[in-house]
Amino acid sequence: MSTAALEVKPVDTAIQSFTVTFLIRRFDPDIDTEPRWQDFDVEMYATDRVLDALHKIKWEQDGSLTFRRSCAHGICGSDAMRINGRNRLACKTLIKDLDISKPIYVEAIKGLPLEKDLIVDMEPFFASFRDVQPFLIANSKAEPGKERVQSVAERERFDDTTKCILCAACTSSCPVFWTDGQYFGPAAIVNAHRFIFDSRDDAASVRLDILNDKEGVWRCRTTFNCTEACPRGIEVTKAIAEVKQAIMRGKP
Amino acid sequence: MTTIESPRAPARPAQRRGVNWEKWGWIYMRASGVVLIVLIFGHLFMNLMVGEGVKAIDFGFVGGKWAEPFWQWWDVLMLWLALIHGANGMRTLVNDYTNPGTVQKVLKGALFASAAVLIILGTLVVFTFEPCPAGAPADLLPSFCAA
Numbered sequence: 001m002s003t004a005a006l007e008v009k010p011v012d013t014a015i016q017s018f019t020v021t022f023l024i025r026r027f028d029p030d031i032d033t034e035p036r037w038q039d040f041d042v043e044m045y046a047t048d049r050v051l052d053a054l055h056k057i058k059w060e061q062d063g064s065l066t067f068r069r070s071c072a073h074g075i076c077g078s079d080a081m082r083i084n085g086r087n088r089l090a091c092k093t094l095i096k097d098l099d100i101s102k103p104i105y106v107e108a109i110k111g112l113p114l115e116k117d118l119i120v121d122m123e124p125f126f127a128s129f130r131d132v133q134p135f136l137i138a139n140s141k142a143e144p145g146k147e148r149v150q151s152v153a154e155r156e157r158f159d160d161t162t163k164c165i166l167c168a169a170c171t172s173s174c175p176v177f178w179t180d181g182q183y184f185g186p187a188a189i190v191n192a193h194r195f196i197f198d199s200r201d202d203a204a205s206v207r208l209d210i211l212n213d214k215e216g217v218w219r220c221r222t223t224f225n226c227t228e229a230c231p232r233g234i235e236v237t238k239a240i241a242e243v244k245q246a247i248m249r250g251k252p
Numbered sequence: 253m254t255t256i257e258s259p260r261a262p263a264r265p266a267q268r269r270g271v272n273w274e275k276w277g278w279i280y281m282r283a284s285g286v287v288l289i290v291l292i293f294g295h296l297f298m299n300l301m302v303g304e305g306v307k308a309i310d311f312g313f314v315g316g317k318w319a320e321p322f323w324q325w326w327d328v329l330m331l332w333l334a335l336i337h338g339a340n341g342m343r344t345l346v347n348d349y350t351n352p353g354t355v356q357k358v359l360k361g362a363l364f365a366s367a368a369v370l371i372i373l374g375t376l377v378v379f380t381f382e383p384c385p386a387g388a389p390a391d392l393l394p395s396f397c398a399a
Contacts, residue, residue: 179348218274219347247275 020044020100022053024065025107026117035114039103046096050083050106054090054118067118074231077167081118082107087169087229109172111181125168128184132192132210137203154199161194161239163232170226170236182215186226186236189217193239196252204252208243217244277340284333291330312396315383324378331374339367 019041027035040061042053051072058065070076072091079090084098084105098104112120142148164187171177171185192211196204211217217240226236246252300306317323342363350356384397 176348180351212272212275214274216274218278221344244278248279 015045017043017045018095018100020053020095021103022057023103023105024057024117025105026065027108027114028064029116035107037105044095044100046094048095049091050081050088050093050095050098050104051079051090053095053104054106065118066116075165077165080109080167080169080172080231082109087173089167089169089231092231109168111172111174111178112168120172122168124181125171125185125187126166128171128188129166129191131184132188132207133203134191134195136195136198136201137206138200139202148200150199157199158194158197160234161190161197163234164190164194165232166191167231169229169231170234173225173229175223175225176219176221183219184211184213184216186220186240189220189240189243190234190236193243196243196246204246205250208247208250208252211243212247217247220244281337281340284337288330288333288337291326291333295326295330311383311394315381315394318378318381319383328375328378331378332371335367335371335374339363 020043022040022042023037024040025035026032026038040053040057042056042061044053044056051069054065054067054069058067067081067090068078069091070078072079074089074092077089080087081090082088082105083090083093087109090106106118108114108118108120112122112125115121138148140148166187168187170190171187174183174186176183177185189211192207195201196207220237220240222237222241224237226240227234227238230236299309318327343360346356346359346363350359384393
């Protein structure tokens with residue numbers, strides 16, 4: 001009887017960890033002519049993020065793995081990548097939300113020139129962003145010593161599009177942007193929307209003219225890839241539709 | 253010392269004044285789509301469900317329809333709206349799947365030519381259709397043509 005009590009196994013209180021396989025699309029411009037898939041096995045907890053896996057790989061397995069990340073908390077917009085075929089921020093994608101019975105595919109975002117591993121050249125993306133003049137252009141002067149007054153409702157009008165962190169997840173998920181890269185892309189339109197519908201701004205017509213271009217809002221096919229990809233939950237397709245409406249009206 | 257270029261000089265200037273075909277093309281697709289829903293379902297309802305239904309459709313049925321100006325205009329409107337709608341949709345596909353250049357120009361030219369030919373021929377047929385042409389040999393005429 002007393003031996004049976006001794007045979008009771010100690011309860012395992014340690015948090016369960018899993019071996020997760022990552023398939024990462026590598027490209028080293030000095031060696032490779034074509035990108036190649038490389039697999040890594042990483043010991044992970046359910047609460048870890050894909051970014052933690054990339055860190056573990058870089059720090060413990062292969063120091064040559066190259067990726068961008070800055071704040072690692074979903075606000076700097078550096079680590080947008082294609083995880084299991086969907087554009088996500090690596091720092092906001094938890095292992096528990098992925099199916100770890102299969103390998104997890106990680107690759108760079110599409111439609112922008114691949115530089116190395118998970119890093120793309122963001123310059124074409126920022127060029128479109130600059131083209132829409134994403135800064136306040138006001139003809140009026142604020143009262144001396146005061147800010148420009150805006151009602152709660154006026155602020156609410158463009159609140160959604162102020163959340164953009166320029167991670168390029170939306171633009172690089174857009175099939176129209178993939179074709180020739182001439183389309184302004186959802187992110188540029190979102191940032192134009194932020195100023196077009198700002199009551200303090202006076203250059204809405206300038207921005208609407210810019211987006212009325214052959215490569216402007218009319219190339220949008222409302223596939224909703226951008227809305228689905230946005231890590232900030234911005235209703236991107238809705239914002240583009242509002243800009244289309246504003247162009248047809250000729251004013252915001 | 254480096255100076256930062258003025259951000260107010262856009263790399264891509266706003267397009268010059270004039271008709272914006274992309275905008276009107278986009279509006280056309282929406283407007284014609286709504287009208288086409290009515291026209292096409294009306295067409296299907298009249299042809300397939302009213303009266304004897306699908307069994308009634310023959311040479312005489314079409315001839316009878318095109319004897320009335322109402323159905324002539326209905327069919328011509330459907331022809332124009334649908335062909336331009338379809339050709340413009342194909343044009344956006346060409347824009348999306350080819351790079352600017354000769355191939356793209358040829359494809360768009362072919363789309364324009366085929367739509368134009370079909371529209372002109374179709375319009376001609378609807379308005380000049382004569383089921384019992386005068387002076388035709390009697391054995392080629394449909395039975396309902398009174399001699």
